[in-house]
Amino acid sequence: xxxxxxxxxxxxxxxxxxxxxxxxxxxxxxxxxxxxxxxxxxxxxxxxxxxxxxxxxxxxxxxxxxxxxxxxxxxxxxxxxxxxxxxxxxxxxxxxxxxxxxxxxxxxxxxxxxxxxxxxxxxxxxxxxxxxxxxxxxxxxxxxxxxxxxxxxxxxxxxxxxxxxxxxxxxxxxxxxxxxxxxxxxxxxxxxxxxxxxxxxxxxxxxxxxxxxxxxxxxxxxxxxxxxxxxxxxxxxxxxxxxxxxxxxxxxxxxxxxxxxxxxxxxxxxxxxxxxxxxxxxxxxxxxxxxxxxxxxxxxxxxxxxxxxxxxxxxxxxxxxxxxxxxxxxxxxxxxxxxxxxxxxxxxxxxxxxxxxxxxxxxxxxxxxxxxxxxxxxxxxxxxxxxxxxxxxxxxxxxxxxxxxxxxxxxxxxxxxxxxxxxxxxxxxxxxxxxxxxxxxxxxxxxxxxxxxxxxxxxxxxxxxxxxxxxxxxxxxxxxxxxxxxxxxxxxxx
Amino acid sequence: xxxxxxxxxxxxxxxxxxxxxxxxxxxxxxxxxxxxxxxxxxxxxxxxxxxxxxxxxxxxxxxxxxxxxxxxxxxxxxxxxxxxxxxxxxxxxxxxxxxxxxxxxxxxxxxxxxxxxxxxxxxxxxxxxxxxxxxxxxxxxxxxxxxxxxxxxxxxxxxxxxxxxxxxxxxxxxxxxxxxxxxxxxxxxxxxxxxxxxxxxxxxxxxxxxxxxxxxxxxxxxxxxxxxxxxxxxxxxxxxxxxxxxxxxxxxxxxxxxxxxxxxxxxxxxxxxxxxxxxxxxxxxxxxxxxxxxxxxxxxxxxxxxxxxxxxxxxxxxxxxxxxxxxxxxxxxxxxxxxxxxxxxxxxxxxxxxxxxxxxxxxxxxxxxxxxxxxxxxxxxxxxxxxxxxxxxxxxxxxxxxxxxxxxxxxxxxxxxxxxxxxxxxxxxxxxxxxxxxxxxxxxxxxxxxxxxxxxxxxxxxxxxxxxxxxxxxxxxxxxxxxxxxxxxxxxxx
Numbered sequence: 001x002x003x004x005x006x007x008x009x010x011x012x013x014x015x016x017x018x019x020x021x022x023x024x025x026x027x028x029x030x031x032x033x034x035x036x037x038x039x040x041x042x043x044x045x046x047x048x049x050x051x052x053x054x055x056x057x058x059x060x061x062x063x064x065x066x067x068x069x070x071x072x073x074x075x076x077x078x079x080x081x082x083x084x085x086x087x088x089x090x091x092x093x094x095x096x097x098x099x100x101x102x103x104x105x106x107x108x109x110x111x112x113x114x115x116x117x118x119x120x121x122x123x124x125x126x127x128x129x130x131x132x133x134x135x136x137x138x139x140x141x142x143x144x145x146x147x148x149x150x151x152x153x154x155x156x157x158x159x160x161x162x163x164x165x166x167x168x169x170x171x172x173x174x175x176x177x178x179x180x181x182x183x184x185x186x187x188x189x190x191x192x193x194x195x196x197x198x199x200x201x202x203x204x205x206x207x208x209x210x211x212x213x214x215x216x217x218x219x220x221x222x223x224x225x226x227x228x229x230x231x232x233x234x235x236x237x238x239x240x241x242x243x244x245x246x247x248x249x250x251x252x253x254x255x256x257x258x259x260x261x262x263x264x265x266x267x268x269x270x271x272x273x274x275x276x277x278x279x280x281x282x283x284x285x286x287x288x289x290x291x292x293x294x295x296x297x298x299x300x301x302x303x304x305x306x307x308x309x310x311x312x313x314x315x316x317x318x319x320x321x322x323x324x325x326x327x328x329x330x331x332x333x334x335x336x337x338x339x340x341x342x343x344x345x346x347x348x349x350x351x352x353x354x355x356x357x358x359x360x361x362x363x364x365x366x367x368x369x370x371x372x373x374x375x376x377x378x379x380x381x382x383x384x385x386x387x388x389x390x391x392x393x394x395x396x397x398x399x400x401x402x403x404x405x406x407x408x409x410x411x412x413x414x415x416x417x418x419x420x421x422x423x424x425x426x427x428x429x430x431x432x433x434x435x436x437x438x439x440x441x442x443x444x445x446x447x448x449x450x451x452x453x454x455x456x457x458x459x460x461x462x463x464x465x466x467x468x469x470x471x472x473x474x475x476x477x478x479x480x481x482x483x484x485x486x487x488x489x490x491x492x493x494x
Numbered sequence: 495x496x497x498x499x500x501x502x503x504x505x506x507x508x509x510x511x512x513x514x515x516x517x518x519x520x521x522x523x524x525x526x527x528x529x530x531x532x533x534x535x536x537x538x539x540x541x542x543x544x545x546x547x548x549x550x551x552x553x554x555x556x557x558x559x560x561x562x563x564x565x566x567x568x569x570x571x572x573x574x575x576x577x578x579x580x581x582x583x584x585x586x587x588x589x590x591x592x593x594x595x596x597x598x599x600x601x602x603x604x605x606x607x608x609x610x611x612x613x614x615x616x617x618x619x620x621x622x623x624x625x626x627x628x629x630x631x632x633x634x635x636x637x638x639x640x641x642x643x644x645x646x647x648x649x650x651x652x653x654x655x656x657x658x659x660x661x662x663x664x665x666x667x668x669x670x671x672x673x674x675x676x677x678x679x680x681x682x683x684x685x686x687x688x689x690x691x692x693x694x695x696x697x698x699x700x701x702x703x704x705x706x707x708x709x710x711x712x713x714x715x716x717x718x719x720x721x722x723x724x725x726x727x728x729x730x731x732x733x734x735x736x737x738x739x740x741x742x743x744x745x746x747x748x749x750x751x752x753x754x755x756x757x758x759x760x761x762x763x764x765x766x767x768x769x770x771x772x773x774x775x776x777x778x779x780x781x782x783x784x785x786x787x788x789x790x791x792x793x794x795x796x797x798x799x800x801x802x803x804x805x806x807x808x809x810x811x812x813x814x815x816x817x818x819x820x821x822x823x824x825x826x827x828x829x830x831x832x833x834x835x836x837x838x839x840x841x842x843x844x845x846x847x848x849x850x851x852x853x854x855x856x857x858x859x860x861x862x863x864x865x866x867x868x869x870x871x872x873x874x875x876x877x878x879x880x881x882x883x884x885x886x887x888x889x890x891x892x893x894x895x896x897x898x899x900x901x902x903x904x905x906x907x908x909x910x911x912x913x914x915x916x917x918x919x920x921x922x923x924x925x926x927x928x929x930x931x932x933x934x935x936x937x938x939x940x941x942x943x944x945x946x947x948x949x950x951x952x953x954x955x956x957x958x959x960x961x962x963x964x965x966x967x968x969x970x971x972x973x974x975x976x977x978x979x980x981x982x983x984x985x986x987x988x
Contacts, residue, residue: 005817005842014876015800015813179673183708186681213816214677306509319509322707323499348499382508 004145005175008212009036009072020217023192023236025228027065032215035072042073044137049127051104053078056154058102058124060084060093060111063199063222066129068208070106071199075152076142082154082166083200086111087475090118092164097124100154100166100355106132148172154355155202157296166355167296169202174209176348177299180321181206184304185240185290187214190263194232194241196221198475203242203270206300224477230254239263244271244477245278246418252285259286268292270301271478275408276315283311293317293386297370299349302326303384316383317376323347327369328378335377340387340400343376344369375402392481394423394431399459401433403481406462409455410435415443420471421462422484435462436471436484443467466491498639499669502706503530503566514711517686517730519722521559526709529566536567538631543621545598547572550648552596552618554578554587554605557693557716560623562702564600565693569646570636576648576660577694580605581969584612586658591618594648594660594849600626642666648849649696651790660849661790663696668703670842671793674815675700678798679734679784681708684757688726688735690715692969697736697764700794718971724748733757738765738971739772740912746779753780760784764795765972769902770809777805787811787880791864793843796820797878810877811870817841821863822872829871834881834894837870838863869896886975888917888925893953895927897975900956903949904929909937914965915956916978929956930965930978937961960985 005011012021013036022030030038051057057079061067074081082100084093097105097119105126107115112128119126152171156164193211195218197204211218219238221228224247232238243251248267266288274291282289290310294301303326305318320326324347328335335341346369353361364371375393376386387402394401403421410419418438423431445465452461472483499505503526506515511527524532545551551573555561568575576594578587591599591613599620601609606622613620646665650658687705689712691698705712713732715722718741726732737745742761760782768785776783784804788795797820799812814820818841822829829835840863847855858865869887870880881896888895897915904913912932917925939959946955966977 003842006814006819011816015816182676182681186683187676188682189680320500322502322505322509325500348497 003149004147005171007076007143007146008209009039009075010144012036012212012215016215019215021211022065022068022220023217024065024220029217030065032212035069038069039072040076040142041137042069042132043076043142044140045132045135046073046077046079046104047140048135048138049104049125049132051077051079054080055104056080056082056100056102057104057106058082058084058097058100059200060086060105060107060115061129061200062086062108063195063204063220064108064129065220066108067199068220070129070132071205071208072212075146077140078143078150080151080154083205085156085200085475086198093118096156096164096166099163100156146171148175153205155200155205155296165357165360167202167351168353168355169299169351173299173349173351174206175213176323177206177301178210178213180323180347180349181210181301181304182214183322184306185266187216188239188265190237191239191265192217192219192237194219194221194229194238196224196229197242198223201476202296203294203300203476207242226250226254233260233264234258237263239265240268241266242268242270245269245274246473246477246479248274248282248289249278252281252287255285255287266290268301268304270294271476274315275411277408277412279314283314291315291317293343293374293384295372295374297351297364297372298324298345298347299351302345302347302349305383309383313379313383315385316379317386318383320345320347320384321349324349326384328376328384329371337380338377340375340377342390343372343374343384343386345372346370389481392422394421394433396423396426396431396433396459397429399457401431401460403433406433406435406452406456406460407479409452410437410448410462413448413451415440416448418471420479420481420484422481422488424464424488426463429459432463433460434464434466434488436466436468436487438469438471439467497643498641499665501570501637501640502703503533503569504638506530506706506709510709513709515705516559516562516714517711518559518714523711524559526706529563532563533566534570534636535631536563536626537570537636538634539626539629540567540571540573540598541634542629542632543598543619543626545571545573548574549598550574550576550594550596551598551600552576552578552591552594553694554580554599554601554609555623555694556580556602557689557698557714558602558623559714560602561693562714564623564626565699565702566706569640571634572637572644574645574648577699579650579694579969580692587612590650590658590660593657594650640665642669647699649694649699649790659851659854661696661845662847662849663793663845667793667843667845668700669707670817671700671795672704672707674817674841674843675704675795675798676708677816678800679760681710682733682759684731685733685759686711686713686731688713688715688723688732690718690723690741691736692717695968695970696790697788697794697970701736720744720748727754727758728752731757733759734762735760736762736764739763739768740967740971740973742768742776742783743772746775746781749779749781762786762795762798764788765970768809769905771902771906773808777808785809785811787837787868787878789866789868791845791858791866792818792839792841793845796839796841796843799877803877807873807877809879810873811880812877814839814841814878815843818843820878822870822878823865831874832871834869834871836884837866837868837878837880839866840864883975886916888915888927890917890920890925890927890953891923893951895925895954897927900927900929900946900950900954901973903946904931904942904956907942907945909934910942912965914973914975914978916975916982918958918982920957923953926957927954928958928960928982930960930962930981932963932965933961 013032017033021035109128153169154166195207270292292301293303328341330341406421420436424434426432472480507526507530515529516524603622647663648660689701764786786795787797822835824835900915914930918928920926966974
């Protein structure tokens with residue numbers, strides 16, 4: 001259908017040249033026309049360095065204006081961007097660069113030596129943002145139009161089992177994600193979206209797209225710092241914030257007795273099922289929280305609870321966005337209401353596949369539908385409740401035990417700050433749930449066990465509690481249960 | 495790229511079943527779920543009457559809930575809707591029904607006998623809304639998804655010369671129009687758009703699309719009545735109104751010393767170039783007016799003046815919407831700034847062509863661009879100023895004379911209520927401009943002529959003034975200059 005659009009940043013710089021595109025604590029506000037000019041210059045410098053249309057260029061960077069300029073610059077060249085997680089190990093980095101056929105790697109000045117030591121310079125050329133900026137510009141036909149079927153980004157999924165897979169996003173995927181979100185949340189001329197999620201994850205990256213497509217400023221932070229975010233909401237006009245559970249919890253602690261300014265529109269809560277306890281807490285503090293569900297493969301949110309239903313359907317991720325569809329499958333049949341099965345989604349924001357990974361594509365993509373690997377159910381009105389990651393499911397004595405359910409209960413108990421639950425091998429039951437918990441000063445573990453027995457079926461009560469200082473989380477603060485499983489092995493061996 | 499979406503009304507009825515879709519003075523508000531249910535029932539009754547997927551079904555109706563139900567009902571069947579102007583003559587109706595290969599014609603009870611007398615019942619079956627409602631429902635696979643490349647509507651252009659041409663709109667055209675408009679105006683959860691333009695014109699029809707895509711109520715009026723519209727804005731929560739110049743002028747008279755409620759967002763002014771005089775008047779009354787430019791071929795607006803620029807660029811139609819592009823061509827080259835030429839537009843809202851009219855398509859569609867037949871220029875900042883319809887251009891002694899310019903001057907003169915200017919044959923100059931005017935009680939024509947000589951170059955001053963009771967306008971209140979030309983012939987012969 002729609003195949004080409006004017007280049008988004010170009011167009012926005014034409015429509016609203018003097019509007020703010022990017023705000024950030026330590027830099028002067030950047031308008032759309034300045035952003036366009038800098039991105040175009042960057043593109044011409046990259047061309048001088050040899051970057052051609054269609055080539056794969058990796059970016060390894062924390063959130064920064066330079067990173068955003070590089071991203072838009074690469075779009076002017078029609079190059080494909082491989083977004084690297086800055087927390088990757090050397091071998092993970094090497095794998096992704098190789099798997100994605102990256103020919104260039106752009107990074108910060110400080111990381112450049114480390115990354116140069118990592119790659120074969122005959123295959124991957126490493127440049128810092130600063131190196132690129134120092135080049136002369138090569139006159140070059142920059143893209144004036146974007147072909148929506150062209151590949152824009154490749155982002156690797158966390159991949160808890162097996163090798164990570166490179167999720168391919170076309171311009172059309174990112175476009176459709178931004179439009180579907182707009183139809184859900186509306187587009188308010190006052191909107192300013194906080195960008196604190198890493199831009200190398202799709203949730204953060206999608207904010208850059210929304211910015212140029214809506215003509216909306218983003219407030220950029222390098223990383224998640226409760227105080228900075230709190231200030232951004234209280235004093236910088238931020239109206240929408242994307243968070244995961246643990247971030248929301250800490251922000252609410254910060255809020256104490258105050259409330260957010262009237263202009264504040266909402267928290268978009270993603271990154272896994274949230275506890276009813278947390279949502280109730282937000283409700284009491286008059287914070288509009290909209291639970292969302294999405295993943296790298298869906299170019300960020302694909303299911304969202306609409307503002308009207310937020311209170312009536314607390315704990316639900318809502319319904320599929322306007323252009324998207326959703327179903328829950330059980331043994332190749334659509335599940336009945338309230339019956340748990342695997343969540344499938346479909347829509348123009350869903351990836352067409354993993355990069356050069358036919359076997360993964362065949363497993364996951366089925367006649368336009370994406371098998372998410374997540375478990376959930378629909379209620380009688382068709383609202384989605386995400387239960388857990390299928391691969392995190394604990395089968396104990398034939399019973400399905402969902403870690404998230406237990407974590408939610410533990411999180412609601414006084415004295416427990418955070419909890420992570422995984423399955424531990426057991427000779428009798430196959431597996432049993434055990435809990436890793438971060439506790440406050442005083443905690444009576446016997447009382448905790450007693451409360452668990454009151455709130456949970458017997459087979460769901462954790463058989464062991466491991467008190468830890470921190471829980472493993474990814475750059476978006478999502479809990480990494482597979483790392484807990486590794487820790488468990490250590491605990492048990494010791 | 496994006497090929498299929500969930501059926502829009504279905505989806506909206508799932509997302510916001512209890513929100514209002516349609517309000518109208520004489521009916522109870524209609525929610526999206528009620529609208530879906532009624533449209534689906536209507537579809538099943540039409541199926542009983544024999545209507546099949548892909549068949550062409552004409553609708554001949556004034557604005558009404560029944561008409562809207564029929565439109566959505568036909569979309570559930572995948573039938574193509576031919577929207578007929580209710581002001582057409584018998585021969586025009588017969589031509590369009592035949593040209594569009596209509597097999598059915600749905601109309602009001604009162605018009606049914608007249609239309610039955612007009613058509614060959616072996617070819618076109620005529621049903622009233624009521625007849626359809628009385629049929630049993632035939633169980634039928636209704637569309638759950640819309641293919642964006644499928645044809646949804648055929649709307650004939652006024653066609654001032656030659657036979658009218660059937661503009662084909664796909665679902666994708668209408669979708670893209672609604673999305674591009676949203677990116678320009680934003681989507682406010684309080685929005686309520688007034689639908690007083692005829693739904694058989696693309697400007698009115700596009701509001702039905704926006705309603706189901708945004709989840710927004712429309713306030714439906716059967717026709718343009720100043721008092722009703724005034725009330726809708728003052729007391730019914732209407733926030734956006736689409737108007738043409740003459741409607742805006744009359745609404746402002748009504749407003750007198752009051753001002754519109756704070757929630758009122760804007761007047762979208764289309765249907766041809768507006769006078770600076772009118773726009774200044776609106777500015778003084780604090781009415782935000784956004785001039786737009788569009789036509790049937792572009793599925794409504796394609797160029798709009800953004801809110802930020804409304805006052806700085808008064809009289810301009812603005813810039814091409816986010817997904818659209820625009821250029822001004824002069825002798826096969828892009829015109830320089832301020833140089834008048836033909837306006838070309840491009841984008842996903844632009845028709846793929848006229849129905850079964852290859853010669854017209856070849857004339858008008860050029861490598862993805864639509865030659866609009868309108869004359870205009872871009873200023874140094876790329877803002878469009880529409881000068882006139884190319885076919886209305888008067889060439890007088892080698893000079894280009896633009897009727898709209900003269901009409902604007904006449905409209906600013908005290909005592910003249912409306913004006914229409916056309917070219918009259920002249921042995922010396924080829925053509926000379928003459929004016930049709932509607933006047934207030936007292937008018938000193940000599941004074942008018944004197945003022946014209948002060949405000950206009952000599953060759954632009956009308957050589958004759960014809961005082962009339964009314965000016966010919968189409969159902970959207972657009973001035974029909976070709977009908978003035980016909981009147982002129984009569985005046986001269988008499």
